[in-house]
Amino acid sequence: MNRNRIARVVATVAGSITLGLGAAALAQEPLKIGFVYVSPIGDAGWTFQHDQGRQEMIKALGPKVQTKVVENVPEGADAERVIREFAASGNKLVFTTSFGYMNPTLKVATQFPNTVFEHATGYKTAKNVGIYNARFYEGRYLNGIIAGKMSKTNVAGYVAAFPIPEVVQGINAFAQGMRSVNPKAEVKVIWVNSWFDPGREREAANTLISQGADVLTHHTDSTAVVQVAEEKGKYAFGYHSDMSKYGPKAQLSATTHQWGAFYTKIANEVIAGTWKPTSVWGGLKEGMIKLGPINPAVPKDVVDLVKKAEGEIIAGTLHPFQGPLKDNAGKDIVAAGKVMSDDELQKMDFYVAGVQGSLPKK
Amino acid sequence: MDNIIPILAAAIAAGTPLVFAALGELVTEKSGVLNLGVEGMMLVGAIAGFATAATTGNLWLGALAGMAAGAAMASIFALLTLNLMANQVASGLALTLFGVGLSAFIGKPFESVSLIKGGTFDIPLLSQIPLLGPVLFRQHVLVYVSWLVFGGVCWFLYRSRAGLVLRSIGESPDSAHAIGYPVIRIRWLATLFGGAMAGLGGAHLSEFYAPMWVEGMVAGRGWIALALVVFATWRPARVMLGAYLFGGVTIAQFFAQGAGIDVTAQLLSALPYLATIVVLVIISRNVNTIRLNSPVSLGRSYRPD
Numbered sequence: 001m002n003r004n005r006i007a008r009v010v011a012t013v014a015g016s017i018t019l020g021l022g023a024a025a026l027a028q029e030p031l032k033i034g035f036v037y038v039s040p041i042g043d044a045g046w047t048f049q050h051d052q053g054r055q056e057m058i059k060a061l062g063p064k065v066q067t068k069v070v071e072n073v074p075e076g077a078d079a080e081r082v083i084r085e086f087a088a089s090g091n092k093l094v095f096t097t098s099f100g101y102m103n104p105t106l107k108v109a110t111q112f113p114n115t116v117f118e119h120a121t122g123y124k125t126a127k128n129v130g131i132y133n134a135r136f137y138e139g140r141y142l143n144g145i146i147a148g149k150m151s152k153t154n155v156a157g158y159v160a161a162f163p164i165p166e167v168v169q170g171i172n173a174f175a176q177g178m179r180s181v182n183p184k185a186e187v188k189v190i191w192v193n194s195w196f197d198p199g200r201e202r203e204a205a206n207t208l209i210s211q212g213a214d215v216l217t218h219h220t221d222s223t224a225v226v227q228v229a230e231e232k233g234k235y236a237f238g239y240h241s242d243m244s245k246y247g248p249k250a251q252l253s254a255t256t257h258q259w260g261a262f263y264t265k266i267a268n269e270v271i272a273g274t275w276k277p278t279s280v281w282g283g284l285k286e287g288m289i290k291l292g293p294i295n296p297a298v299p300k301d302v303v304d305l306v307k308k309a310e311g312e313i314i315a316g317t318l319h320p321f322q323g324p325l326k327d328n329a330g331k332d333i334v335a336a337g338k339v340m341s342d343d344e345l346q347k348m349d350f351y352v353a354g355v356q357g358s359l360p361k362k
Numbered sequence: 363m364d365n366i367i368p369i370l371a372a373a374i375a376a377g378t379p380l381v382f383a384a385l386g387e388l389v390t391e392k393s394g395v396l397n398l399g400v401e402g403m404m405l406v407g408a409i410a411g412f413a414t415a416a417t418t419g420n421l422w423l424g425a426l427a428g429m430a431a432g433a434a435m436a437s438i439f440a441l442l443t444l445n446l447m448a449n450q451v452a453s454g455l456a457l458t459l460f461g462v463g464l465s466a467f468i469g470k471p472f473e474s475v476s477l478i479k480g481g482t483f484d485i486p487l488l489s490q491i492p493l494l495g496p497v498l499f500r501q502h503v504l505v506y507v508s509w510l511v512f513g514g515v516c517w518f519l520y521r522s523r524a525g526l527v528l529r530s531i532g533e534s535p536d537s538a539h540a541i542g543y544p545v546i547r548i549r550w551l552a553t554l555f556g557g558a559m560a561g562l563g564g565a566h567l568s569e570f571y572a573p574m575w576v577e578g579m580v581a582g583r584g585w586i587a588l589a590l591v592v593f594a595t596w597r598p599a600r601v602m603l604g605a606y607l608f609g610g611v612t613i614a615q616f617f618a619q620g621a622g623i624d625v626t627a628q629l630l631s632a633l634p635y636l637a638t639i640v641v642l643v644i645i646s647r648n649v650n651t652i653r654l655n656s657p658v659s660l661g662r663s664y665r666p667d
Contacts, residue, residue: 040473072473157620190619193631198574199567203372207616210368222574223476246476357622 030066031093031271033057034086036079037071038098039196044241045221047071049257050097050120056260057267065267075100080107087112093270095263096120105129116270121166123346125277132262135283136166137173137345138313139255140217141320142291142306143237144177146252147185147215149302150235154184157208159218159225161195163360165348167219170255173320174217175354181305187355188213196221202228209234215252226251242292253306254292261287281342285314321345326353365621369613370497374505375571377609379404379563379580381508383587384594384601385515386559390436391591392519393552394532396661397439398454400560401584402461407432407561408568409465409472412575416475425504425565432561433554435461440553444546447663458584466577477573504566511559516598528552532657535664545664560584586635593642596655600642608638 035054037047054067068091070082079101086094087108093116096105102122109117109129117129125131147156156178160167171189178185188211190204201220205228208216217237218225223246229236230247238244238254262280269275282288291310294303312318323334327350334340340348351359383400390397397403410431415424439457442448482502489499519525528548531538535545567583568575586608594600615630646652 040470042473042475188620188622190616193628196576197579198576199572199579202572203376203613204616204620206368206372207613207620210365211617211620224572224574227476357619360626 030064031267032089032091033065033067033267034083034091034094035067035069036073036082036086036094036096036098036101037069038073038075038100039221040072041069044223044238044243044246046240046257047097049240050095050259053257053259053263054095057263060260060264061267064271073101076104080104083108083117084111087115092116093118093267116266116275118266125279127277130266130275130277130279132280132282133166134257134288135281136255136257136289137169137320138283139289139291140170140173141177141313142310143217143253143255144174144179145181145306145309146294146298146302147174147217147235147237148178148180148182149305150252150298151178151182151185151215153212153214154182154186155212156185156187156215156217157205157211157213158187158189159201159204159208159216159220160189160191161220162193163191165346168348168351168359169345170219171355172348172350172352175352176320176325177309179352179354180309185354189351189355189357191360192220194220198222198224201225205229206232223247238292244293244295249295249297251292252295252298256290256292258288258290283313284310285316327351328353328355328358365617367493367496369610369617371500372613373606373610374497374501375609376612377605377607378502378505378508379567379571379583380587380590380605380608381602382511382563382566383560383584384590384605385508385511385598386556386563387587388591388596388598388601389515389519389528389559390552390556391660392532392596392657393528393549394535394657394659394662394664395440395443395549395553395556396450396454397436397457397553397556398451398588399435399439399457399461399584400556400587401580401582402458402465403432403435403557403560404564404567404580404584404587405461405465405578406435406468407564408580409469409564409575410561411565412475412477412568412573413468413472415477415569416472421477421569424569425562428561428565428569429558430561432564433558435561436553436557437550439557440550443663444549444553447665450661450663462578469575469577472575473577475575477569502566502570504562504570512598512602519598529657532659535659539664539666545666549664560587563587582635586638589639590642593639593646595646595651596657600645604638604642607641608634611637 039047041047041051073079073082083104095118097120099121102119105117105119106124106126109126113128119131121133122131158171175187188208192200192204201222201224205216205225209232215235216225216229218239223243226236226238226243226247229250235252236247236250238251240257242254242256244251319339321340323338324336325334327333383404387400407428411424411428414427415421439453442453443450485499489495527543531545531548539545590601590604594604611634615633
């Protein structure tokens with residue numbers, strides 16, 4: 001802090017002597033950017049991917065940006081304090097990377113109209129608040145295709161956190177992917193009621209295996225499910241990050257989040273003064289979702305099938321939720337030739353055919 | 363039927379941290395000391411065990427470190443309540459609060475670190491018995507250790523002279539003191555044993571059951587252990603039963619979900635706590651058993667004249 005101030009004083013003094021150079025030095029003042037993370041960065045998972053994105057942005061923009069991170073910030077009053085502290089200490093751009101930061105972000109944003117806020121996975125924008133999210137379900141669909149081809153029992157196990165639309169989209173897309181190549185495929189879901197509880201995730205994974213699942217995936221934050229699959233000689237898909245180092249044999253592929261290009265773009269817009277509040281929901285096409293590396297155990301024809309589907313999703317000719325689509329009670333949801341709109345996707349509250357059980361009521 | 367074996371085997375694994383913590387607390391309470399700091403001691407044991415295992419790569423060293431840390435926490439409690447005559451209930455609650463904070467603080471650098479899973483051991487021959495084998499004898503080594511602790515505690519309390527002395531101190535420290543037993547020293551040892559067992563239970567949780575460190579991962583098991591001791595009317599066999607019941611319902615809720623049984627997941631998560639307490643209250647509702655088994659001087663400070 002002190003050294004910074006001295007540097008600035010020196011720059012100002014130098015500037016007053018050589019006017020031109022001084023102005024140039026001031027213009028290069030880096031854009032200060034704050035990142036609020038909901039969990040520790042660790043070495044895999046939701047927050048880890050956001051931090052990878054931050055580092056990619058730094059790599060791309062170099063001295064033009066200066067970032068600061070606060071990790072493990074609980075959603076609620078603490079979040080508001082951290083966000084306000086960021087805004088008050090001169091960060092002109094703040095990324096708040098968890099759903100529960102929505103209201104704190106909006107509240108602080110009204111008090112700091114000259115600071116830009118970007119909130120991940122929320123649904124409320126404001127004059128200086130943009131939102132961004134990724135179409136995680138597109139990756140899930142591709143994972144499902146591999147699962148449908150690789151499963152011998154035709155049963156996949158899904159360890160899920162909370163029954164919110166984002167998680168339900170993933171389950172349904174996975175089932176749709178499986179069913180597209182294997183009409184007998186079934187998906188069993190266990191809710192653990194926590195985003196991060198390795199003990200319960202592990203028990204749930206073990207339970208699913210003993211109930212016949214031989215491919216597992218999860219929408220929780222730890223690597224426990226992939227580890228269990230590795231121990232029990234079953235298959236799994238990583239989520240958030242490539243988790244192959246926790247299950248080199250088990251992980252067939254993964255759905256990974258890529259925020260780097262988006263962070264770079266937003267930072268550039270703020271620097272250039274062209275930023276406008278937008279609602280970004282990017283998928284494979286925008287590069288915000290990427291299919292993880294595919295395990296060599298997956299035969300080439302399956303890889304080709306996945307690559308083809310990936311190309312079609314990017315080209316817009318294939319949609320994981322295109323009609324005819326029925327829910328698992330047999331009710332028609334989407335008519336043939338139609339696809340679900342983004343609005344409908346964001347309210348998803350049913351299981352598609354192929355998912356067992358019924359969705360817990362909130 | 364196919365489902366029964368994995369449910370039972372997983373129930374025993376899930377109940378084991380409780381077995382350790384509750385048996386330890388049972389011995390402590392039998393000496394007349396009520397230590398409400400079990401949750402805190404388990405948490406500190408969990409992080410000490412995990413941190414040691416993660417840095418040295420030796421899981422057993424980690425388990426020992428967990429015991430040592432639990433005992434160290436208990437010694438704070440013993441110093442306060444046995445030597446300085448502080449109130450046991452208040453000191454125990456403070457110990458839990460302290461443990462929650464301390465473990466979170468020490469645990470910061472260990473979040474999202476993974477351990478190699480290890481330590482399951484199939485007992486030769488016994489593990490081949492149908493049904494019983496896969497349920498009982500293909501467990502983690504610490505599960506077998508918990509049975510040894512159970513046997514040891516039963517023998518010590520009801521078959522050994524030292525156990526008789528310990529129980530008499532729990533009943534009437536004055537009389538025990540009058541015939542020359544070192545009340546404070548024995549209560550110290552009982553409290554340390556309770557702490558070491560709570561620490562081992564915590565280490566089992568973080569090193570083998572999860573195996574991962576998460577802030578607050580003991581998640582109320584310390585309080586359940588305390589409740590188990592009371593509802594089991596201070597009898598080791600019932601403590602074991604309660605611990606496995608808790609583990610069983612924890613696991614059964616996952617099986618119910620996987621089998622497509624439609625109950626709200628939140629209710630299912632609350633079920634283990636509810637079921638354990640209801641069952642223990644019912645089997646222990648006889649007032650006389652409670653009066654007979656509860657240590658009379660429990661929770662009272664004793665000052666030798």
